[in-house]
Amino acid sequence: MAAQYKNKSIAEQNSVDLAWQLLMSDEYEELRSCIYCNPSELRRFRQMVVNIVMATDIADKEINGLRKERWNKAFAEQAPGNDIRNAKATIVMEHLIQASDVSHCMQHWHIYRKWNEMFFQECMEAYQSGRSDEDPSKGWYQGEIGFFDFYIIPLAKKLKECGVFGVSSDEYLNYALENRRxxxxxxxxxxxxxxEKIQAALDGSQSISNTEMPIRETPMKKSQEWNAARQQTQAIVPEEDGLDESFRSETLAL
Incomplete structure (x- = not known):
C-alpha cells in the first residue's frame, strides 16, 4: 500500500479510494444526484472531499504549509468576493475535520484521558508485537505537551477566529488549555x-501477538486489490474533469 501511494498520506488516500468507490456504486445513484448535477459540480465535490480527508494528515509539512497560506490569504481579505468566500468555506471545512479528528483533546479531562489511554494501548501493543520499533512510553508525556502547544491549541484558536462555532469555540479552547495544564x-x-497496566495485560495474554501480527502483512498482500479499486474509482470519473490525477495533485491544485 505504501508503494501504491508513494508513501504519501497512505491512510488518507486509501480512505478516499474506498469511500469514493462506495459512493460511485449503483446503490448510491440517488444520493449522487442530490450531491451534483453536472461534471463541474462533480469535480468540485471530489476536490472538496480530497482536501478535507487529506487535511487529517498532519504529518505532511508540504500540505500543512499550503493550508496555512490559504488560511492567511482567505482571512486577510476585508471585503471577500466569491473566490475568497469559496476559499474560506474550503479551509474552514478542512479545519473542522481536523478538529473532529482530535476532538477528545478539546473536551472534558476524563474524555481526553479515556481516548489518550486507548491510543497509548494501541501503540504499546504494536510495539510489543513487533509492528513498531519504538517504545511509545518513552516520549509520550513530552509528545502530548508538544501536540497541545503546536497543534491542538493553535487549531482551537483558529476555530474561534473563523466564528463557525460561535460561543462554543471558547469552550473548545478552554478545554484544550485546561487539559494541557x-x-x-x-x-x-x-x-x-x-x-504497567498494559504490560501486565500483555504478559497475561499469549494471543495478542498471534492475532495482530497478520495485520502487518495485510497491506502488502492486498496492494493489488487496493490498486484495482483505485483504478475502478478513477475510471468512473470523466477524464476531461482531470479527476484521474493523484490525490496530492488535486489537493495542491486548490
Missing amino acids: EWEKKGKEIVAANR
Whole structure:
C-alpha cells in the first residue's frame, strides 16, 4: 500500500479510494444526484472531499504549509468576493475535520484521558508485537505537551477566529488549555500507570501477538486489490474533469 501511494498520506488516500468507490456504486445513484448535477459540480465535490480527508494528515509539512497560506490569504481579505468566500468555506471545512479528528483533546479531562489511554494501548501493543520499533512510553508525556502547544491549541484558536462555532469555540479552547495544564502536572504518572497496566495485560495474554501480527502483512498482500479499486474509482470519473490525477495533485491544485 505504501508503494501504491508513494508513501504519501497512505491512510488518507486509501480512505478516499474506498469511500469514493462506495459512493460511485449503483446503490448510491440517488444520493449522487442530490450531491451534483453536472461534471463541474462533480469535480468540485471530489476536490472538496480530497482536501478535507487529506487535511487529517498532519504529518505532511508540504500540505500543512499550503493550508496555512490559504488560511492567511482567505482571512486577510476585508471585503471577500466569491473566490475568497469559496476559499474560506474550503479551509474552514478542512479545519473542522481536523478538529473532529482530535476532538477528545478539546473536551472534558476524563474524555481526553479515556481516548489518550486507548491510543497509548494501541501503540504499546504494536510495539510489543513487533509492528513498531519504538517504545511509545518513552516520549509520550513530552509528545502530548508538544501536540497541545503546536497543534491542538493553535487549531482551537483558529476555530474561534473563523466564528463557525460561535460561543462554543471558547469552550473548545478552554478545554484544550485546561487539559494541557492537567497533563503537564499528571502526565508522567499517567503514562507510567498505563504502561504497567498494559504490560501486565500483555504478559497475561499469549494471543495478542498471534492475532495482530497478520495485520502487518495485510497491506502488502492486498496492494493489488487496493490498486484495482483505485483504478475502478478513477475510471468512473470523466477524464476531461482531470479527476484521474493523484490525490496530492488535486489537493495542491486548490
